[in-house]
Amino acid sequence: xxxxxxxxxxxxxxxxxxxxxxxxxxxxxxxxxxxxxxxxxxxxxxxxxxxxxxxxxxxxxxxxxxxxxxxxxxxxxxxxxxxxxxxxxxxxxxxxxxxxxxxxxxxxxxxxxxxxxxxxxxxxxxxxxxxxxxxxxxxxxxxxxxxxxxxxxxxxxxxxxxxxxxxxxxxxxxxxxxxxxxxxxxxxxxxxxxxxxxxxxxxxxxxxxxxxxxxxxxxxxxxxxxxxxxxx
Amino acid sequence: xxxxxxxxxxxxxxxxxxxxxxxxxxxxxxxxxxxxxxxxxxxxxxxxxxxxxxxxxxxxxxxxxxxxxxxxxxxxxxxxxxxxxxxxxxxxxxxxxxxxxxxxxxxxxxxxxxxxxxxxxxxxxxxxxxxxxxxxxxxxxxxxxxxxxxxxxxxxxxxxxxxxxxxxxxxxxxxxxxxxxxxxxxxxxxxxxxxxxxxxxxxxxxxxxxxxxxxxxxxxxxxxxxxxxxxx
Numbered sequence: 001x002x003x004x005x006x007x008x009x010x011x012x013x014x015x016x017x018x019x020x021x022x023x024x025x026x027x028x029x030x031x032x033x034x035x036x037x038x039x040x041x042x043x044x045x046x047x048x049x050x051x052x053x054x055x056x057x058x059x060x061x062x063x064x065x066x067x068x069x070x071x072x073x074x075x076x077x078x079x080x081x082x083x084x085x086x087x088x089x090x091x092x093x094x095x096x097x098x099x100x101x102x103x104x105x106x107x108x109x110x111x112x113x114x115x116x117x118x119x120x121x122x123x124x125x126x127x128x129x130x131x132x133x134x135x136x137x138x139x140x141x142x143x144x145x146x147x148x149x150x151x152x153x154x155x156x157x158x159x160x161x162x163x164x165x166x167x168x169x170x171x172x173x174x175x176x177x178x179x180x181x182x183x184x185x186x187x188x189x190x191x192x193x194x195x196x197x198x199x200x201x202x203x204x205x206x207x208x209x210x211x212x213x214x215x216x217x218x219x220x221x222x223x224x225x226x227x228x229x230x231x232x
Numbered sequence: 233x234x235x236x237x238x239x240x241x242x243x244x245x246x247x248x249x250x251x252x253x254x255x256x257x258x259x260x261x262x263x264x265x266x267x268x269x270x271x272x273x274x275x276x277x278x279x280x281x282x283x284x285x286x287x288x289x290x291x292x293x294x295x296x297x298x299x300x301x302x303x304x305x306x307x308x309x310x311x312x313x314x315x316x317x318x319x320x321x322x323x324x325x326x327x328x329x330x331x332x333x334x335x336x337x338x339x340x341x342x343x344x345x346x347x348x349x350x351x352x353x354x355x356x357x358x359x360x361x362x363x364x365x366x367x368x369x370x371x372x373x374x375x376x377x378x379x380x381x382x383x384x385x386x387x388x389x390x391x392x393x394x395x396x397x398x399x400x401x402x403x404x405x406x407x408x409x410x411x412x413x414x415x416x417x418x419x420x421x422x423x424x425x426x427x428x429x430x431x432x433x434x435x436x437x438x439x440x441x442x443x444x445x446x447x448x449x450x451x452x453x454x455x456x457x458x459x460x461x462x463x464x
Contacts, residue, residue, distance in 0.1 A: 014257070025246070025417075029261040031284060041284070052263060052273070106338070107416020184339020185257075185429050186418030197417050 006046055006060045006085070007196035010038035010078035011070025011098040012117065017045040018193035019053055020064075023200045026053050028193040038077045046085075060089055064196045067095035068217035069125040069142055070117060075216040083211045092208035094199045097217060101190035102161045103129040103136035104198045106183050109159050112139070115187070118164040119144045125219055126150060135202050144220045147171040154180060163188040238278055238292045238317070239428035242270035242310035243302025243330040244349065249277040250425035251285055252296075255432045258285050260425040270309045278317075292321055296428045299327040300449035301357040301374055302349060307448040315443045324440035326431045329449060333422035334393045335361040335368035336430045338415050341391050344371070347419070350396040351376045357451055358382060367434050376452045379403040386412060395420040 002022030009016050015038045016030035027049045031041060050056055065082040068075045086093045102115035108131045116126040127142040143150075147168040154160065160172060161183035173180055199206045221229070234254030241248050247270045248262035259281040263273060282288055297314040300307045318325045334347035340363045348358040359374040375382075379400040386392065392404060393415035405412055431438045453461070 024264065025262075026264040027262065030257075030259065032256065032258040105416050105418035107419070108414060182340060184337050184419070185426060186337035186423075187339070187416070191418075194417060 003061050003200070004055060004059055005062045005064060005196045005200055006050070006057075007064035007192040008042055008046070008078050008082055009066040009098070009101070009190050009192040009195055010042065010074040010081075011066045011068055012074065012189045013071065014189050015042065015074065015078070016192040017042060017049060018191070018196050019049045019055070020193070020196040020200050021053070023197065025193045025197060028191070030191065038074050039081070042077065042081045057085070058089065060085070061091055062200075063089070063091060063093045064192070064199050065093060065095055065214070066098050066101060066190050066192070066195050067215070068098055069119070069144070069219040070098050070190075072216070072218065072222045075218070079214050079216055083214055086211035086214075093211060093214060094206045095209060095214065096195045096198055096206070097127070097138065097142070098190040099125065099127045099142060100129065100136055100138065101194045101198060102183075102187045103131075105191065105194040106159075106161055106187035108134070108136075111157060111159065112155065113159045113161060114150075114154060114165075115161040116150070116165040116168075117162055117189070119220070122146055124150060124164055124168065135198075135205055142217070142219050157181065159183065161187045235293050235432070236287060236291055237294045237296060237428045237432055238282070238289075239296035239424040240274055240278070240310050240314055241298040241330070241333070241422050241424040241427055242274065242306040242313075243298045243300055244306065244421045245303065246421050247274065247306065247310070248424040249274060249281055250423070250428050251281045251287070252425070252428040252432050253285070255429065257425045257429060260423070262423065270306050271313070274310065274313045289317070290321065292317070293323055294432075295321070295323060295325045296424070296431050297325060297327055297446070298330050298333060298422050298424070298427050299447070300330055301351070301376070301451040302330050302422075304448070304450065304454045307450070311446050311448055315446055318443035325443060325446060326438045327441060327446065328427045328430055328438070329359070329370065329374070330422040331357065331359045331374060332361065332368055332370065333426045333430060334415075334419045335363075337423065337426040338391075338393055338419035340366070340368075343389060343391065344387065345391045345393060346382075346386060346397075347393040348382070348397040348400075349394055349421070351452070354378055356382060356396055356400065367430075367437055374449070374451050389413065391415065393419045
C-alpha cells in the first residue's frame with residue numbers, strides 16, 4: 001500500500017485540505033473563508049475527503065501542514081489541528097513554507113522566483129527562491145516589506161507569483177511596465193495539495209517532526225507579541 | 233450581488249467542481265476517480281460546495297464546463313450534468329478547452345505553450361497556445377499524436393505543460409535533454425476553478441451557449457464512432 005497523506009493549509013483566507021496517496025493527489029477541497037474561520041471546517045473536510053477515497057482518519061500515515069508566512073490566526077488553527085491529529089495518530093508531521101509551495105505549484109524556471117503573499121498593513125510577505133535539482137530553494141530569508149521596497153529589490157526579468165503580486169503589479173513593475181514576469185492563477189495562493197506533493201516527492205528535503213515541535217513561521221511578530229514587548 | 237458561477241471539469245480522471253463569485257474562486261473540490269465514475273459525485277459536490285458558501289443550486293446564474301479534449305466518458309458525463317443544470321436553471325453555459333485552462337493556470341509566458349493531456353493508445357492531446365492581451369489563444373488546431381511526433385514538432389525553448397508532459401519528458405526532450413521547459417504541478421491537469429476564472433475574467437472571449445448547443449471537443453473520433461464508420 002502507498003503512504004496515505006493528509007495535508008492542511010490555512011495560511012491565507014483560502015484554506016484547503018488534501019489527500020495524497022503515494023506521490024499522487026487524490027482529493028482536495030478549498031474554501032475562501034469570510035465570516036467563518038478555518039477552524040469551522042478543517043477537520044470536517046479532512047473526514048469528508050478521506051471518506052470519499054474510501055479511507056478513515058485512523059489510516060493516515062503522514063501529515064503535512066503549511067507553516068507560514070501568512071495569516072497568524074489561520075496558521076495557529078492549522079498547526080493546532082495537525083498537532084491534534086499527529087498526537088492521536090502518533091505519526092510524523094512535515095511542515096512547508098507557504099512561499100515554497102507557491103514556487104512549486106508554478107514549476108521550474110531558470111531565474112529567481114519571488115512568491116508574494118498579502119501581509120496586511122500595506123506590506124507583503126515574500127522570499128527569493130531558486131530551482132535546484134527539481135526543488136525551489138529559499139535564497140536568504142523570507143521578508144515582510146511594503147511593495148515599493150520590494151519593487152526596488154526585484155531584478156529585471158524576475159518571476160513574481162501570487163494574487164498579491166498581481167494586485168500590486170503597477171507598483172512592483174515600477175516605472176518600467178513589463179519588466180517583471182507574473183505567474184498564473186494556479187500559484188496565486190499556496191495549497192494543501194501542492195504542499196503534500198512537494199514533500200511526498202522530495203521527502204529527503206523535509207525532516208520528520210513531532211507534534212510538540214511544530215512552530216508557525218510568522219516572519220514578523222504578531223500584534224499580540226508586539227504589545228507584550230512594549231509592556232516589558 | 234456578484235454573479236454566482238458553478239463550474240465542472242471531468243475531462244481527466246481528476247474531476248472537479250468549483251464555485252466562483254464575481255471573478256474570485258470561493259470553493260473547489262477535486263477527486264481522482266478510480267473504480268467510480270464522475271457521474272457519482274459531480275452533482276453531489278456541486279450541492280455540497282454551494283451549501284458551504286451559503287448558497288443553493290437555484291441561485292447559480294452562470295455555468296461553465298470543460299469541453300475537452302480528454303476522456304470521452306468524462307466529457308459526456310460533465311456536459312450532460314451541465315446541460316441538465318442549464319435547463320433547470322434556464323441560464324447560459326460557457327465552454328472552455330481543457331488545454332486552454334492548463335495554459336491559463338500556469339500563467340503568461342513570452343513564447344509558445346503546449347499543454348498536453350494523456351489520450352491513451354500511446355498518444356497525447358495537445359495544442360499550441362500564445363498569450364495575447366492576458367489570455368492564452370490557440371494557434372492552429374488541437375492535435376492527437378504520439379509523443380515522438382510531438383517531440384519533432386516542438387520548437388527549442390517551448391514550455392510544455394501537464395502531468396502527461398512530465399511523464400513523457402525523456403521522449404519529448406529528444407536527444408537534447410533540457411531543450412524544453414516543463415510546467416509545475418498546478419497546471420498538471422485542467423480544473424473547474426481555472427476554467428471558471430478564465431471565463432469570468434475574460435467574458436468577452438467566450439460566447440454564451442444554451443444547453444442544447446453543447447458539444448464535446450473530442451479531437452479524435454471515439455471508438456464507438458470508429459466502429460460505426462467501419463460498418464457503413
